[in-house]
Amino acid sequence: MTTQTTLAALAAASALLLAGCGGSTQSGDTASNAPANSNSTAAPQMSDQQAPPEQVVVDVTIKDGKVTPTNEQLQAKVGDPIVVRVDSDAADQLHVHSNPEHTFAVEPKAGQSFQFTVTVPGKVDVELHELNRTIASIAVQ
Known part of the structure; x- marks a missing residue:
């Protein structure tokens, strides 16, 4: 039973880590989406500022x-x-x-x-x- 308890504990810990990583990835995606949206918004502003005037x-x-x-x-x-x-x-x-x-x-x-x-x-x-x-x-x- 000790081996089964250890395996169950490892499986639970692995599940938590994977869930945590999955959560991080989703948070990371959300976090990266937010800056990406901010950067996307900023990028056109930058390109507008850097674009040469009409001539x-x-x-x-x-x-x-x-x-x-x-x-x-x-x-x-x-x-x-x-x-x-x-x-x-x-x-x-x-x-x-x-x-x-x-x-x-x-x-x-x-x-x-x-x-x-x-x-x-x-x-x-x-x-x-x-x-x-x-x-x-x-x-x-």
């Missing part, structure tokens, strides 16, 4: 006196960043007819980037002065 990007190529794009029609919101990325084989002057106006020196090289914002709604023309081309007209609202 208009215009990729411009100047090669052998030809410009692409020309007369592109775009839309933007007041205060949103507008980025003009330029690869050019010639020097020129990029002029933004907005209020306030912006002027950027284009060099004969790749990978140039110019950023500006518009604070007054209306039509904004982005032009190259030397080549006398309108790259884009942006309706800013």
